[in-house]
Amino acid sequence: MSLQRQDSFEIFPEGLKSNLFSAAGAQWHRVRHLMTPTFSSGKLKLMDAHINKCSVQLINNIEKAIDKGERVDVKKVYGAFTMDVIAQTAFGIEINSQEDLNHPFVKSATLLVSFVSSNAWYRVVLMAMPCLMPVVKFLVTYVFKQQGWTPFSETVQCIMQQRKSEGKSAQKHTDFLQMILDHEENEKPENGRLKSLSEAEVLGQATVILLGGFETTATTLQFLSYNLALHPEIQEKVVQEIKDQLGDGDVTYEDVAKLKYLDKVIHETLRMYPPLNIINRLASETVTIKGVTIPKGAGVLIPIANVLNDPEYFPEPDKFIPERFSEENKGSRNPISLLQFGFGPRICIGMRLALLEMKIAMVYVLRRVKFIKTDDLQGRIRIRPGSLVSGPERPIMIKAVLRE
Numbered sequence: 001m002s003l004q005r006q007d008s009f010e011i012f013p014e015g016l017k018s019n020l021f022s023a024a025g026a027q028w029h030r031v032r033h034l035m036t037p038t039f040s041s042g043k044l045k046l047m048d049a050h051i052n053k054c055s056v057q058l059i060n061n062i063e064k065a066i067d068k069g070e071r072v073d074v075k076k077v078y079g080a081f082t083m084d085v086i087a088q089t090a091f092g093i094e095i096n097s098q099e100d101l102n103h104p105f106v107k108s109a110t111l112l113v114s115f116v117s118s119n120a121w122y123r124v125v126l127m128a129m130p131c132l133m134p135v136v137k138f139l140v141t142y143v144f145k146q147q148g149w150t151p152f153s154e155t156v157q158c159i160m161q162q163r164k165s166e167g168k169s170a171q172k173h174t175d176f177l178q179m180i181l182d183h184e185e186n187e188k189p190e191n192g193r194l195k196s197l198s199e200a201e202v203l204g205q206a207t208v209i210l211l212g213g214f215e216t217t218a219t220t221l222q223f224l225s226y227n228l229a230l231h232p233e234i235q236e237k238v239v240q241e242i243k244d245q246l247g248d249g250d251v252t253y254e255d256v257a258k259l260k261y262l263d264k265v266i267h268e269t270l271r272m273y274p275p276l277n278i279i280n281r282l283a284s285e286t287v288t289i290k291g292v293t294i295p296k297g298a299g300v301l302i303p304i305a306n307v308l309n310d311p312e313y314f315p316e317p318d319k320f321i322p323e324r325f326s327e328e329n330k331g332s333r334n335p336i337s338l339l340q341f342g343f344g345p346r347i348c349i350g351m352r353l354a355l356l357e358m359k360i361a362m363v364y365v366l367r368r369v370k371f372i373k374t375d376d377l378q379g380r381i382r383i384r385p386g387s388l389v390s391g392p393e394r395p396i397m398i399k400a401v402l403r404e
């Protein structure tokens with residue numbers, strides 16, 4: 001049986017309706033096909049310089065907290081880091097969002113992210129009961145308003161206009177927006193089918209890069225730092241790998257591929273705490289699984305977090321064991337149980353970007369800083385369910401010291 005995502009996003013304004021999360025059927029195929037090269041390894045290699053710059057700001061922000069004798073509010077520092085990375089890699093804007101709270105990009109992006117997160121309930125309702133679409137659409141449009149969308153789309157439109165006015169010289173920019181705009185320039189319609197993205201679609205993709213890339217990655221970095229504080233021996237093993245494999249300078253795309261143990265540590269963190277814990281599909285045919293019949297057309301919710309914490313696939317799921325992701329263990333497991341980034345043709349398009357940025361960030365942080373195991377670290381953290389991205393119930397504050 002093949003399952004497809006249902007189209008439960010009719011409530012979005014035009015630009016957002018065409019983004020990868022919300023597009024359906026033929027429209028999704030076309031947009032995904034056009035967006036895939038943007039996240040290829042060739043393009044990501046152009047991003048490592050941006051990510052290095054943001055990692056320097058990240059470690060400066062962490063050191064400031066240490067200098068003041070404070071614990072590190074990991075949500076805050078990593079949230080600022082992923083916002084800086086998105087601003088630079090996607091839109092070519094250099095900011096330090098922990099300092100520049102009034103920058104128009106930071107203000108409009110923060111508004112959009114909090115608007116979408118706080119209204120995530122309607123997606124859950126629609127995934128389970130698509131027939132409620134008219135009611136939810138009415139509520140979101142007239143009662144809750146779409147106030148988050150407009151300022152951000154205006155900011156992006158402004159950058160797009162500026163790039164267009166720069167003409168050919170705009171091609172010097174190496175951010176995602178420019179890659180998508182170059183696409184718009186280069187592609188010609190084929191057999192009457194538009195091969196490029198329309199302006200509304202470019203806006204939609206810009207938004208999906210912000211929404212997909214900001215909180216998921218910041219949340220994972222939070223839990224990663226928490227797991228490293230709780231398991232000092234694993235933290236030191238990562239530090240040793242960084243010393244053995246890399247020099248002291250910038251971290252390149254190729255360097256990151258050498259950090260095999262860090263890769264396992266990140267995947268094990270994502271297994272315990274997947275930031276997106278449910279994905280949805282439409283049953284494309286009637287099928288019976290373990291005596292339960294799912295009729296064709298039914299919406300199916302796939303609880304990623306439950307699968308990733310099922311002892312049938314991951315024995316002792318509450319334990320942090322990076323070796324679960326060694327080559328031999330990976331090979332002997334049902335590949336469909338590895339759902340951190342989803343599975344199949346709809347697998348997360350930003351997966352490689354997310355892994356690249358998380359690894360570069362950790363190299364910078366662990367070269368300078370040691371996370372300390374304190375008595376109040378409680379083992380398994382409770383997750384706040386029901387929001388778009390699942391984070392901890394309370395902010396995680398970690399004690400850190402500078403390494404000698």
Ligand code: HEM
Pocket residue numbers: 020021032208209210212213214216217220270274275276279280339340341342343344345346347348349350351353354
């Ligand atoms: C730790 C970080 C991340 C995690 C855990 C994550 C996880 C996921 C998951 C579980 C899905 C659903 C896949 C499915 O339905 O099978 C998804 C889809 C998606 N993600 Fe991510 N993601 C992350 C980072 C990113 C980043 C950095 C971006 C973009 C810059 C991004 C963009 C997207 C998009 C556009 C989709 C929809 C793809 C489609 O429907 O074709 N994600 N992600």
